[in-house]
Amino acid sequence: MSSITKPPIRHPSLQKNALGLSKQDYEGGMSTLCAGCGHDSVTAALIQAFWELDLPPHRAAKMSGIGCSSKTTGYFMKQSHGFNSVHGRMPSVTSGANAANRDLTYIGVSGDGDSLSIGLGQMAHAIRRNVNMLYVLENNGVYGLTKGQFSASADVGSKSKKGEANEQNPIDPLLLALTLGATFVARSFSGDKQQLIPIIKAGLAHHGFALIDIISPCVSFNDHEGSTKSYAHTRAQSVELVEADFVPLRREIRLPAQHPAVSVVKLHDGSSVCLRATDGSYDPNDRDTAYQHVRACQSRGEVATGLLFVDEAARDLHDMNRTVATPLAELPFEVLCPGKGALDTLMARYR
Amino acid sequence: MPPTDVANPRYYHKVVDCQWACPAHTNVPQYLRLIGLGRYDDSYLLNRQSNVFPGILGRTCDRPCEPACRRGRVDEKPVAICRLKRVAADLRGDITDRLPKAPAQKNGKRVALIGAGPSSLTVANDLLPLGYDVTIYERHTKPGGLMRFNIPAFRLPEQVLDEECGYIVDMGATMKYGTTVDSMKALIAEGYDAVYVGSGAPRGKDLEIPGRWDAPAILTGMEWLSSVHFGHVQKIDKRVIIIGVGNTAMDCCRTSLRLGATDVKVVARRSREFFKASPWELEDAEHEGVQIIENHAPKQFVIENGRLVGMEFERLQWSTVDGRQKSTVLDTVVIPCDAVILAIGQDNAFPWIERDLGIEFSDTQMPVVDKVTHQSSRPGVYFGGDAAWGPQNIIWAVEHGHQAAISIHLHCWGRDVTARPAPGMTLVSAKLGLHAWSYNNDYNPSPRATMQHEALVRRFESMNVEVELGFTPEQSAREVERCLNCDLETHFAADLCIECDACVDVCPTSCLTITQNHSPVDELRQRLSAPALNATQEIYVSTLLPQTKRVMVKDEDVCLHCGLCADRCPTAAWDMRQFDLLKPYAGVEHR
Ligand SMILES: Cc1cc2nc3c(=O)[nH]c(=O)nc-3n(C[C@H](O)[C@H](O)[C@H](O)COP(=O)(O)OP(=O)(O)OC[C@H]3O[C@@H](n4cnc5c(N)ncnc54)[C@H](O)[C@@H]3O)c2cc1C
Ligand SMILES: Cc1ncc(C[n+]2csc(CCOP(=O)(O)OP(=O)(O)O)c2C)c(N)n1
Ligand code: SF4
Ligand code: SF4
Ligand code: SF4
Ligand SMILES: [Mg+2]
Numbered sequence: 001m002s003s004i005t006k007p008p009i010r011h012p013s014l015q016k017n018a019l020g021l022s023k024q025d026y027e028g029g030m031s032t033l034c035a036g037c038g039h040d041s042v043t044a045a046l047i048q049a050f051w052e053l054d055l056p057p058h059r060a061a062k063m064s065g066i067g068c069s070s071k072t073t074g075y076f077m078k079q080s081h082g083f084n085s086v087h088g089r090m091p092s093v094t095s096g097a098n099a100a101n102r103d104l105t106y107i108g109v110s111g112d113g114d115s116l117s118i119g120l121g122q123m124a125h126a127i128r129r130n131v132n133m134l135y136v137l138e139n140n141g142v143y144g145l146t147k148g149q150f151s152a153s154a155d156v157g158s159k160s161k162k163g164e165a166n167e168q169n170p171i172d173p174l175l176l177a178l179t180l181g182a183t184f185v186a187r188s189f190s191g192d193k194q195q196l197i198p199i200i201k202a203g204l205a206h207h208g209f210a211l212i213d214i215i216s217p218c219v220s221f222n223d224h225e226g227s228t229k230s231y232a233h234t235r236a237q238s239v240e241l242v243e244a245d246f247v248p249l250r251r252e253i254r255l256p257a258q259h260p261a262v263s264v265v266k267l268h269d270g271s272s273v274c275l276r277a278t279d280g281s282y283d284p285n286d287r288d289t290a291y292q293h294v295r296a297c298q299s300r301g302e303v304a305t306g307l308l309f310v311d312e313a314a315r316d317l318h319d320m321n322r323t324v325a326t327p328l329a330e331l332p333f334e335v336l337c338p339g340k341g342a343l344d345t346l347m348a349r350y351r
Numbered sequence: 352m353p354p355t356d357v358a359n360p361r362y363y364h365k366v367v368d369c370q371w372a373c374p375a376h377t378n379v380p381q382y383l384r385l386i387g388l389g390r391y392d393d394s395y396l397l398n399r400q401s402n403v404f405p406g407i408l409g410r411t412c413d414r415p416c417e418p419a420c421r422r423g424r425v426d427e428k429p430v431a432i433c434r435l436k437r438v439a440a441d442l443r444g445d446i447t448d449r450l451p452k453a454p455a456q457k458n459g460k461r462v463a464l465i466g467a468g469p470s471s472l473t474v475a476n477d478l479l480p481l482g483y484d485v486t487i488y489e490r491h492t493k494p495g496g497l498m499r500f501n502i503p504a505f506r507l508p509e510q511v512l513d514e515e516c517g518y519i520v521d522m523g524a525t526m527k528y529g530t531t532v533d534s535m536k537a538l539i540a541e542g543y544d545a546v547y548v549g550s551g552a553p554r555g556k557d558l559e560i561p562g563r564w565d566a567p568a569i570l571t572g573m574e575w576l577s578s579v580h581f582g583h584v585q586k587i588d589k590r591v592i593i594i595g596v597g598n599t600a601m602d603c604c605r606t607s608l609r610l611g612a613t614d615v616k617v618v619a620r621r622s623r624e625f626f627k628a629s630p631w632e633l634e635d636a637e638h639e640g641v642q643i644i645e646n647h648a649p650k651q652f653v654i655e656n657g658r659l660v661g662m663e664f665e666r667l668q669w670s671t672v673d674g675r676q677k678s679t680v681l682d683t684v685v686i687p688c689d690a691v692i693l694a695i696g697q698d699n700a701f702p703w704i705e706r707d708l709g710i711e712f713s714d715t716q717m718p719v720v721d722k723v724t725h726q727s728s729r730p731g732v733y734f735g736g737d738a739a740w741g742p743q744n745i746i747w748a749v750e751h752g753h754q755a756a757i758s759i760h761l762h763c764w765g766r767d768v769t770a771r772p773a774p775g776m777t778l779v780s781a782k783l784g785l786h787a788w789s790y791n792n793d794y795n796p797s798p799r800a801t802m803q804h805e806a807l808v809r810r811f812e813s814m815n816v817e818v819e820l821g822f823t824p825e826q827s828a829r830e831v832e833r834c835l836n837c838d839l840e841t842h843f844a845a846d847l848c849i850e851c852d853a854c855v856d857v858c859p860t861s862c863l864t865i866t867q868n869h870s871p872v873d874e875l876r877q878r879l880s881a882p883a884l885n886a887t888q889e890i891y892v893s894t895l896l897p898q899t900k901r902v903m904v905k906d907e908d909v910c911l912h913c914g915l916c917a918d919r920c921p922t923a924a925w926d927m928r929q930f931d932l933l934k935p936y937a938g939v940e941h942r
Pocket of ligand 3: 367368369370379380419420421422429430432833834835836837838
């Protein structure tokens with residue numbers, strides 16, 4: 001909460017983007033989250049990325065479930081479409097929405113509870129279907145909204161605010177996603193916008209399911225000593241495996257593309273992302289080495305960050321299901337609903 | 352960049368743009384809040400502490416605070432600071448028992464002040480409560496100086512002037528009215544411990560062009576305004592030309608309209624952007640029907656049979672050559688008229704100060720006066736107001752008075768006048784609870800209040816009809832809310848910060864950045880959340896943050912003092928703190 005809503009005044013040196021919109025045009029309602037919550041920083045990074053990408057707000061859909069993290073879709077792009085689903089159902093609702101209209105940009109925001117406990121099955125199948133969406137998992141190791149119970153991403157030994165240690169094995173969303181065939185897998189930190197914003201932009205440009213697991217500390221219930229999802233711990237333990245530089249269509253590539261450790265991935269919309277592995281043996285285009293590196297970091301107690309794996313060639317839900325390109329809402333009624341005659345013909349094929 | 356030293360009152364003082372710009376450093380935001388609370392007496396007295404004449408200045412101040420006001424940078428128009436001062440003055444009750452008083456027991460020091468204008472009166476105001484025996488020599492029979500006999504009553508009612516000068520005179524100054532000091536030597540011989548020269552710049556500049564002395568209807572503005580004030584002049588002919596576009600010209604043209612002129616032209620050598628008059632005075636004059644003519648240089652007076660019939664001008668065209676303004680003459684025109692008033696500036700004159708007293712004068716016959724101490728080359732003799740460095744305005748005259756009073760006090764007790772008492776400050780947290788602040792931190796989007804004016808026909812009935820009617824209570828209530836409360840400072844404690852970015856993210860005006868402190872300030876200014884391009888505004892840089900050894904940087908330029916950063920900070924690393932500048936006065940020191 002805050003005492004007032006944001007005054008409508010902005011710094012005079014702030015620019016407009018290609019759509020003539022200021023960053024303010026990408027803002028939403030005032031956050032009601034705790035002061036200092038990592039989720040608010042993620043919101044700020046999303047706003048910055050949308051603004052930089054000239055994303056038309058009315059062509060985006062914000063999808064979420066239940067949790068503090070899921071509330072944040074209310075805090076950005078107030079002019080966009082949106083659906084706040086029941087707990088854990090955001091991936092399915094987004095799959096449905098995307099099936100019906102592939103022209104919108106889908107931004108799903110979820111939490112570790114929403115995605116890895118009640119919604120685990122939902123998320124798994126959205127990954128398998130390679131639904132074309134940005135999937136932002138704001139990961140704080142607890143159920144923030146219900147006051148700090150351990151979530152499925154809590155590490156073994158991580159302490160609750162009262163001091164008990166978690167004893168169950170964590171689910172690492174990245175390892176899970178890599179095994180399920182995810183085509184864009186990244187991890188970042190709410191406290192590191194320099195790393196996070198290019199990844200968000202690349203994720204939005206990616207054709208298919210783009211998962212960003214964002215360590216986003218819960219200041220009220222999981223930012224104490226002994227927690228492995230606190231600001232201090234994340235800063236101390238994060239290891240950037242791959243540096244990503246998002247290059248929009250209009251801009252020249254600046255990272256030395258000839259550099260042996262740099263790979264340039266052309267994204268669906270013509271933009272590209274330059275990836276530079278910080279360790280020479282790492283190939284962000286290879287699922288297996290990605291898996292090994294993340295796993296190795298995990299066993300050392302480190303937090304692997306960066307855009308860890310991209311496969312831009314994979315087919316998405318529409319490609320695999322050979323759906324019609326036009327959004328269903330724009331199809332003429334006769335085509336969408338061809339009538340009893342067409343149904344009878346179809347049924348006859350199965351008699 | 353080294354971390355910012357906020358322990359020095361200078362830093363937070365500069366954030367309060369209006370208070371910084373005010374020569375007397377009036378605590379504007381606090382007096383506005385007091386008006387908002389209906390505490391007019393308190394607001395008036397707070398004003399009086401620094402600017403001494405709130406009722407007078409609330410009508411006449413040159414208001415350097417307003418162009419400086421932060422609100423003007425975020426919303427086109429500044430807070431109507433000046434006219435709100437008038438609100439406090441108009442709505443105050445009887446405050447006489449809360450005014451400073453002179454002690455019954457005097458301190459044995461005698462001080463002479465020459466002139467009873469605002470600067471001398473300020474010296475008296477500061478010294479009388481300390482027990483000084485103060486004698487004021489004044490040529491005229493009433494106090495106030497130019498505020499009384501040059502500023503016309505339609506801008507400044509006599510009763511307002513009487514009251515505020517009275518507060519000081521009634522403290523027990525010995526008034527020698529009708530006494531012109533014509534020999535400094537003689538005055539010094541009377542054995543005063545200190546002498547203050549507050550005699551103003553009393554002479555209107557003349558214009559020596561052909562015809563100047565050939566007709567009686569050619570007048571100088573200051574003398575003419577005085578004659579009007581004293582009732583020696585009660586009317587003027589129909590067609591009047593005023594030469595010059597300063598504030599004196601504005602008073603002359605508007606006074607002419609009240610004395611029977613119907614066709615009044617103000618003629619200027621240059622174009623509008625170079626006019627010296629305040630924009631609001633130009634506006635008022637034009638509204639009353641005064642015609643303003645640009646780019647005309649006076650050539651000669653046209654006299655027929657000993658009577659002024661017109662004035663010849665050269666029409667000029669201005670261009671910029673090598674960065675300097677150059678004029679070329681297009682042609683000449685004669686503008687018919689019955690009278691001309693010259694309002695082209697003021698001169699100082701000190702024929703009554705003998706040059707063998709150790710009071711040094713420059714080539715231009717101005718006294719050599721120290722900018723800080725106001726002391727002349729003769730210790731014990733001080734200059735201030737228009738007498739020190741030429742014509743300025745009332746609020747500067749007041750501040751000169753305060754500073755000279757400090758010097759006189761130091762001098763009289765044998766202390767070094769150059770060892771100035773330092774300002775202090777108090778900084779008090781405004782936090783009342785979770786998301787509750789001791790001030791109204793919300794942004795009020797209302798546009799600046801517009802002044803109500805007396806109807807034109809009523810105005811011209813007499814010299815004494817005050818033109819500005821003041822703000823209505825509703826207008827005042829809204830206008831004080833436009834103030835951004837710049838004295839509620841964002842105060843940062845680096846050791847508490849966990850670098851969560853909440854403050855950076857919530858700040859509506861992108862004032863905050865957490866970044867590396869590794870480059871020169873110019874480069875740092877460029878890479879903030881929003882580039883800090885206004886170099887007149889400070890950049891705050893914290894000490895190293897605990898987790899990443901980066902720093903918190905704040906661009907002060909368009910901070911709204913909304914408190915959202917402190918609202919959203921989980922550790923109270925940001926706090927909103929009310930800053931109060933403790934300004935030193937004679938006998939009032941803070942450190
Ligand atoms: C027409 C006009 C309009 C103005 N309007 C404004 C305005 O709207 N706002 C503003 O801020 N400023 C205005 N000013 C300027 C302002 O009035 C002066 O800057 C201010 O009054 C200076 O104060 P002071 O105390 O230095 O001297 P003054 O006000 O000039 O007072 C000097 C006093 O000393 C007396 N005196 C002089 N010599 C002697 C002597 N030898 N012996 C005894 N007594 C002597 C004089 O009679 C006078 O009373 C205006 C000036 C003019 C001319
Ligand atoms: C069906 C259902 N079961 C349980 C809940 C209670 N509940 C609300 S939020 C939440 C967990 C949220 O955790 P997470 O997704 O990590 O969000 P966070 O608040 O930590 O951001 C739970 C269990 C619910 N709202 N609905
Ligand atoms: S907005 Fe208020 S506090 Fe700020 S500069 Fe203007 S008057 Fe001063
Ligand atoms: S008070 Fe804080 S949040 Fe508000 S404008 Fe200033 S720095 Fe930004
Ligand atoms: S909100 Fe407070 S703790 Fe967070 S970055 Fe800002 S000052 Fe630091
Ligand atoms: Mg959570």
